[in-house]
Amino acid sequence: EADIYQTPRYLVIGTGKKITLECSQTMGHDKMYWYQQDPGMELHLIHYSYGVNSTEKGDLSSESTVSRIRTEHFPLTLESARPSHTSQYLCASSDGGADTGELFFGEGSRLTVL
Amino acid sequence: GQNIDQPTEMTATEGAIVQINCTYQTSGFNGLFWYQQHAGEAPTFLSYNVLDGLEEKGRFSSFLSRSKGYSYLLLKELQMKDSASYLCAVLDSNYQLIWGAGTKLIIKP
Numbered sequence: 001e002a003d004i005y006q007t008p009r010y011l012v013i014g015t016g017k018k019i020t021l022e023c024s025q026t027m028g029h030d031k032m033y034w035y036q037q038d039p040g041m042e043l044h045l046i047h048y049s050y051g052v053n054s055t056e057k058g059d060l061s062s063e064s065t066v067s068r069i070r071t072e073h074f075p076l077t078l079e080s081a082r083p084s085h086t087s088q089y090l091c092a093s094s095d096g097g098a099d100t101g102e103l104f105f106g107e108g109s110r111l112t113v114l
Numbered sequence: 115g116q117n118i119d120q121p122t123e124m125t126a127t128e129g130a131i132v133q134i135n136c137t138y139q140t141s142g143f144n145g146l147f148w149y150q151q152h153a154g155e156a157p158t159f160l161s162y163n164v165l166d167g168l169e170e171k172g173r174f175s176s177f178l179s180r181s182k183g184y185s186y187l188l189l190k191e192l193q194m195k196d197s198a199s200y201l202c203a204v205l206d207s208n209y210q211l212i213w214g215a216g217t218k219l220i221i222k223p
Contacts, residue, residue, distance in 0.1 A: 042118070042213040043157075043201075090156055101147040101205040105156035 003027055006091050006106035013081055014114050021076045021109045023091030032074040033103065035090040036060055043090065049074055050096070081113045116140045118214035120202050125220045126192055134187045134200050134217045142207020148176050148187045149201040151216065157201055161187070189219075197221045 004025040013019055025032065030051045035043040045058030049068040063085070065077050074093075078085055088110050092103040117139045126132040138146070145164040149157035163169055163178035163185060175188040187200055199216040206212055 040122075040199075040215065040218070042215040043211075045210070092156075101145055101203060101211050102159050102162060103157075103211070105158070108156050 004091065004093055004104050004106040006089075006109050008109060009107060010110050010112075012112045012114065015082055017081050017113075019078050019081055019111070021078075021089055021091075021111070023074045023076070023106055024072050025074075025093045025104070025106075026072060027093060027095070027104065028071065029093035029095050029104070030071065031094045031096045032068070033092045033094075034058075034064075034066065034074070034076045035092065037088045037090055046089075047076065081111075083113045086111060086113050116204075116206065116212045118202055118204060118212055120200075120214045120217045122215070123218045123220065125222060126189075128192055128194060128221055128223050130192050131188065131190050132192060132219065134189070134202075134219065136185045136187070136202035136214060138183050138185070138202070138204045138212070138214075140204045140206045140212050143180060144205040144207065144209060146176075146178055146185050147203045147205070147211070148174075148185075149203065151199045151201055153198070160200075192221050194221050194223070 007022045033048045034046040037043045044060050046060045047066040049055050088108050090108050091106040094103050120136045148160040151157040161176040168177045173190045178185045199218045201216045202214040203211045
């Protein structure tokens with residue numbers, strides 16, 4: 001069973017608020033990812049990290065930031081939330097081996113921006 | 115551009131067999147993955163193919179043809195709990211996962 005946790009699970013906030021979505025994993029995985037997924041749509045990569053102090057931008061990164069100060073922790077911050085940010089946010093990790101596409105996902109954070 | 119195609123929705127009967135197809139066009143290929151995602155939940159890993167052929171794992175099997183850019187997921191002895199979306203994803207030349215939009219599988223009694 002995967003040990004990757006996201007908080008909050010559900011969040012409703014107003015436009016313009018700053019929010020941080022937390023993600024922690026206890027598997028010692030070097031690679032961590034943030035995805036955004038709308039119902040019936042593909043996962044879109046927002047940010048990823050290959051280890052401590054490593055962060056890279058994905059397809060939808062322009063309105064958010066991440067940090068990787070500790071191996072187990074990879075928080076995602078939206079500086080100013082907008083209704084277009086309403087979505088499900090999924091955090092994932094992998095051990096970065098040859099089959100590095102085997103990701104372990106957290107249960108997701110469902111964000112609604114009013 | 116990079117593209118993963120899979121049917122949007124399929125319906126099958128409990129106890130039957132269903133095949134979910136996936137075709138891909140990506141910049142490079144380092145493996146193909148199938149994930150299962152129940153409604154409102156996170157995806158969970160099902161299978162990984164990097165060489166041509168069939169990989170069998172219990173009731174689920176996955177096939178890959180790299181020359182055709184094609185894979186399928188075969189589900190046997192369907193159960194109601196198999197109702198979910200099935201996501202096809204390809205690891206490209208930069209070791210980034212390219213995801214399909216998923217196939218919603220509906221199982222009827």
